Amino acid sequence: MPPTRLTIGRDTTVCMSLAGRPGTFGSRFHNHLYAALGLDYIYKAFTTRDLPSAIGGLRAFGIRGCAVSMPFKEACIPLLDTMAPSAAAISSVNTIVNDDGRLSGHNTDYAAIAPLLVKHGVPASTGFVSRGSGGMAKAVVSALRDAGFSQGTVVSRNEAAGRALASACGFGWQAEATAAPMLVNITPIGMEGAPEATELAFPEALIAEASVVFDVVNLPPETPLIRRARALGKTVITGAEVATLQAVEQFVLYTGITPSEAQIAAAADFARG
Structure with a gap:
């Protein structure tokens, strides 16, 4: 109670x-x-x-x-x-x-990212692909940069916003996701109530190849992406955290x-x- x-x-x-x-x-x-x-x-x-x-x-x-x-x-x-x-x-x-x-x-989102990466033992040498280019993506990608991550690629539907974010943080941009040790979803895909609520933010083949899967979506706490990553035995970082x-x-x-x-x-x- x-x-x-x-x-x-x-x-x-x-x-x-x-x-x-x-x-x-x-x-x-x-x-x-x-x-x-x-x-x-x-x-x-x-x-x-x-x-x-x-x-x-x-x-x-x-x-x-x-x-x-x-x-x-x-x-x-x-x-x-x-x-x-x-x-x-x-x-x-x-x-x-x-x-x-x-x-x-x-921006307290920014402040939350680095401690979570440390908590889950994700070294800054880990390469990543992040999906998204909005306000939350700015916080997460900037936090990754400032935590020492240097091998990253930003993926987004909005090319202009995605390229701008990638350039500002010293990362690359591309239209479609490719394999990486860490996958980071910073879009509403998988969010309760969103049009893509039941979808995976990354293809299953890429989830299978990754070591770490990070989904910033908080609602539901267990998104389709997190559930799939858990089933495959991946290290997961959730939006609830x-x-x-x-x-x-x-x-x-x-x-x-x-x-x-x-x-x-x-x-x-x-x-x-």
Whole structure:
């Protein structure tokens, strides 16, 4: 059972998220930690067709923080006052912090990648092929570069965006995926509710040849790609792991408090339950 939260009142601090397809992970994760730590906060997920008005609402209503997911990670940037280095370096925002009406953009996705690679024992000498060229792809590919990975290829349907990302990070670009020791999916393929929800992000032959399969899709926690890779005995890194680490970074930005490892684990288990 989750801990019981405090009664919501006029002084309750509100945090939220904006996504094209709102999920439940963030709301359950953050609210669980608020209750466990006795914080007078509440978190709610939203979507919008009017991003400028939504961002204006953060200021108008004093919303403390806002997680940002596809397709708003780049579109929100002109609406902010300042950018933290983690977001400015890759022109992608996944977290907005409101300090007395001044909105700053951050990217906690970027911060989550390197620790996961270390956790799973993936050396920087590992060659990779990544698929995707959007805001999340910028965070992941930039994090791979900054973690010392030098042998990579970006694959994307959008040639201009894919080439730009590859060039910015010192990698190659190509239209179709080829074999590599590590495959990284940074697209909505396999995401619950997406048109390609039941599809594999990479051909089965390439999955069979790879040693590591990394899928940033968080919903569902076990995507078709992750299920297939597990069945083949590959090392897998899941979007659920990324979601947990980046959410912890957001929590610290919003509250100034770092939860314990046990509290984080309990919140993640509850969020996925």
